[in-house]
Amino acid sequence: GAVVSQHPSRVICKSGTSVKIECRSLDFQATTMFWYRQFPKQSLMLMATSNEGSKATYEQGVEKDKFLINHASLTLSTLTVTSAHPEDSSFYICSARLTRNQETQYFGPGTRLLVL
Amino acid sequence: QKEVEQNSGPLSVPEGAIASLNCTYSDRGSQSFFWYRQYSGKSPELIMFIYSNGDKEDGRFTAQLNKASQYVSLLIRDSQPSDSATYLCAVNSNSGYALNFGKGTSLLVTP
Numbered sequence: 001g002a003v004v005s006q007h008p009s010r011v012i013c014k015s016g017t018s019v020k021i022e023c024r025s026l027d028f029q030a031t032t033m034f035w036y037r038q039f040p041k042q043s044l045m046l047m048a049t050s051n052e053g054s055k056a057t058y059e060q061g062v063e064k065d066k067f068l069i070n071h072a073s074l075t076l077s078t079l080t081v082t083s084a085h086p087e088d089s090s091f092y093i094c095s096a097r098l099t100r101n102q103e104t105q106y107f108g109p110g111t112r113l114l115v116l
Numbered sequence: 117q118k119e120v121e122q123n124s125g126p127l128s129v130p131e132g133a134i135a136s137l138n139c140t141y142s143d144r145g146s147q148s149f150f151w152y153r154q155y156s157g158k159s160p161e162l163i164m165f166i167y168s169n170g171d172k173e174d175g176r177f178t179a180q181l182n183k184a185s186q187y188v189s190l191l192i193r194d195s196q197p198s199d200s201a202t203y204l205c206a207v208n209s210n211s212g213y214a215l216n217f218g219k220g221t222s223l224l225v226t227p
Contacts, residue, residue, distance in 0.1 A: 043204075044160070044204070044217050091159075097213050104162060104165055105150075105215055108159060109158070109159050
């Protein structure tokens with residue numbers, strides 16, 4: 001149990017386009033999901049906390065108008081990178097909070113974004 | 117600022133030896149402690165979690181927690197080359213659900 005999927009696994013896009021990444025909890029309901037970004041050889045950086053049915057909470061320095069988060073159901077959260085630029089190229093990873101297991105977070109496999 | 121500190125390594129151990137990974141945290145109110153493993157180019161995968169002082173064993177892995185010293189460790193017995201990865205320590209405090217991650221320790225198990 002506690003499987004989290006992400007789609008797509010890899011995306012290449014042109015500068016200025018928008019990219020949507022989906023995060024799904026496959027076998028449990030997740031009222032809270034998290035979005036992280038990781039640059040090569042660096043640590044995970046929390047971008048935002050996504051709560052089902054309410055607005056996401058963004059970390060300091062993360063532009064909410066650029067990284068749109070929607071958590072419309074208990075099993076799906078989406079991150080849209082709007083008007084992507086080369087500096088947005090990174091590894092985007094979501095996680096879902098499993099409340100029945102003492103607040104444990106399970107990670108999706110990640111989405112590698114390359115903006116040309 | 118709630119800090120989670122790990123030695124970046126690399127920590128190199130021979131195959132079959134015990135690997136000891138350490139983590140300290142600054143928030144004394146922290147309640148839950150997690151160890152994740154991350155292979156290069158992949159997302160983190162949960163190894164184990166611990167909430168109470170003492171040791172918790174799961175197969176070749178043992179997590180140790182000492183809240184008084186604000187210290188959590190992970191021991192890997194009979195290390196295998198497949199254990200070579202970055203190990204992330206994560207801490208959850210009372211103030212919300214987000215985890216604070218350390219920067220990770222790189223472990224290299226040599227044949």
